[in-house]
Amino acid sequence: MEYGVTLRKIRKQKGITLKELADGICSISFLSKFERGDSDITLGLMTRILEKLMLSFDEFLYVHHDYQPSKLEIFFKSVNTAYMSRDTVQLEKLKNEEIKKWKRFGVETYHWNAMMIQVLGQILDTQFTHEELKENNIRLLSDYLFRVEVWGYYELALYNGTLLLLEPDMVIMLSRTAFQKSDRFKEYTKVKDAITAVLFNTIIYLLGPVNRFHEKFIYQKEIGEFISYLENLALSEDNLLERVHLLQLNGVYELRIGDKEEGIVKVEHAINILKELNSTKLANNMEQYLQQILYYQENPQL
C-alpha cells in the first residue's frame, strides 16, 4: 500500500483541504496524485507536509503499517521473545534469515544480527548450530562496537544481547564505551532506555553468578562507576522502576561484599515496594534472586 493513501486518510480526518496542505510546499495537483498512490514523494516534501500536520514520521509510519511497530522493533522483539521462551527453533529461523540477507548484500549489520542470535542460541543449547559463524564471532562484533563512534538504539540493543558472552574486562570497556558514545541521545527516550538496560545488565554481570558469591570480589570499583552512571542518567524523579532496581542492586552489591544484614534490608525494601504496588511478578523474580544468593552463601560448597 502507498504512503499517499495513508496521508489522505489523515488529512481528511483533520478536515484540511489539498490546497491548504499543499500551500507553500508543493502543487495541489501533485499532492492529489501522491495521495492517490500515483506517485512517490521526495523526502524533503514529505517532511514539510508531516510538520504541517503536527505528525512525526514514526507515528505516520505506525499508522501506515496498520498500527504495527517498525521492522526494526519487530526484529529485536521477536528475537527476545524466542530467547525468553527458549525457542531455539525459532531462533534458528531468525538467524538464517539474517544470514541470508548478509550473504545477499554483504552488509555487516545482518552479520551482527546473526551473531547476536547465535550467541543467545548457544546460551540455551550448546549444540546450537553455527556452520556459517566462526569462532571469532564475538571478537568481530566487539571490534565493530569499539569502532563505531556514536552508538544508537541498534548498537545498544546489539550489545545488550551479547554482553553475557564476553569476558569481564571486555564488558567493562565496552559498557564504558556504550555510555560515552550514546551520550548525545540522552534526551531520546528509546535510546536512553536502552542505555539504562545496558548499565543494569553490566552491573548484574559483574556481580557474577549467584553460586560464586562466596569467591573474592574484584569489581568493586567498576560497579561503583556504573552505578554512578545510572544515577546520573535516571536522575529524573519519574523513573521509579529504575530507582527500585538501583535499590535492589545496591543491596545485592552489599551482599556480594559480605555485608549481609544491610544487603538483605535493601533488597527486601525494593521487593516490598513492588508488592505494595501490585507488581507481583517483578517482586517474585527479585525475591527468588535473593533466595538463591542466600542459599549459596550458606552452602558455598555447591
Add this chain to the structure above:
Amino acid sequence: MEYGVTLRKIRKQKGITLKELADGICSISFLSKFERGDSDITLGLMTRILEKLMLSFDEFLYVHHDYQPSKLEIFFKSVNTAYMSRDTVQLEKLKNEEIKKWKRFGVETYHWNAMMIQVLGQILDTQFTHEELKENNIRLLSDYLFRVEVWGYYELALYNGTLLLLEPDMVIMLSRTAFQKSDRFKEYTKVKDAITAVLFNTIIYLLGPVNRFHEKFIYQKEIGEFISYLENLALSEDNLLERVHLLQLNGVYELRIGDKEEGIVKVEHAINILKELNSTKLANNMEQYLQQILYYQENPQL
C-alpha cells in the same frame, strides 16, 4: 543541511560501502549523489535504506537535526515550559506564531494550537489578549476533537492542554472519546503516555478544586470508569509511577466521598513510596495537595 550528508556519516560509521547499501534498492551512483547533497530522495527508497541500516526514521532525523527533538515536540515542550513558568509574554509570542501560520495557510491545526495557548494564557492572566480568537474557541476546538476519528499524539496533547477550561460534562464525553479513539496506539509508547496523562488529568478535574471538597460529589460513577481505564492501560508491571499515582488518586477519591481515614492512609502510602525512592519533589507536591484538602475540609467556610 541535506539528509544525504547525515546518511553518509552514519553509513561510514557502520563501515558499509555505497555498493552494499545500494544493492537491491537503488543505483550506486545515485546513492552517492544523494549523500553528497546533490539530490533529494524518494520516501520509498529512503524507507528501505533506513531499514537496511536498522534505523528508525525518527532516530535518523534526531541525528540529522544535530540531536535536537522534532519541531512537534519542541512546540508542545516550549508551550508547556512557558505555562509552567507563568511566562505570558512567551506564550503570547508562541500564540502569534501559530496565528500567523493559520492566516498564511488556513490550516486549522495552527488555529487549534493558538487556541490551546490562548486557553493556557487566560488561566495565568484573565487579561491575556485575544483579538483574533473569538468566544466560541473552545466550542470549535471540542467540535474538532469529536469529529476526528482517530486520536494520535497531537489530539491528545491538544486536549490535555485545554481540558481545564471545558465544562465537566464535556470533559467526561471527550475523555471517553479520547480513550476509545486512541485505542489503536496502545503499543506506541509516546501516545500511550499521552492517553495516560489525559486520564489522570480528567480524574483530578472531576474531583474538583480542593476548596470545594465539602460540596456534594456527583461524579462518583465517572471517576470509577476512568480509573478502570487507567488500570487496563497501565497494566504493565513496570509502570511504577502510574501505579503510585493511582494509589494517590484512590486515596483522594476516598477523601472526596468523606472516607477520611482510609483516604489519608492511601495518599500517605503513595507519598512514602516516593520518599523511599528519593523522589522528593514529587513527594512534596503530593504532600502539599493532601494538606490543602485536609485544610479545606476542616475549614469548609473558606
Add this chain to the structure above:
DNA sequence: TTTAAAATTGTCATATAGTGGAATATTGAT
C-alpha cells in the same frame, strides 16, 4: 433541482530523481 463556489483530478510540460557505465580516487598489499 439548480447553480455557483470550492475541491479534486487530468493533461501535458519540465525539472529532477534515478540508472549504467566509464573515469577517477582510495585503499592496501608487496
Add this chain to the structure above:
DNA sequence: ATCAATATTCCACTATATGACAATTTTAAA
C-alpha cells in the same frame, strides 16, 4: 613507490516527481 582491487564520482541518458492550468466532480446554499 607501484600496482591491483575496491570505492566513489562523473557524465550522458531515462524515468518519474512536480508544476501550471484546464476539466471535472463535489459541496452546499437557494
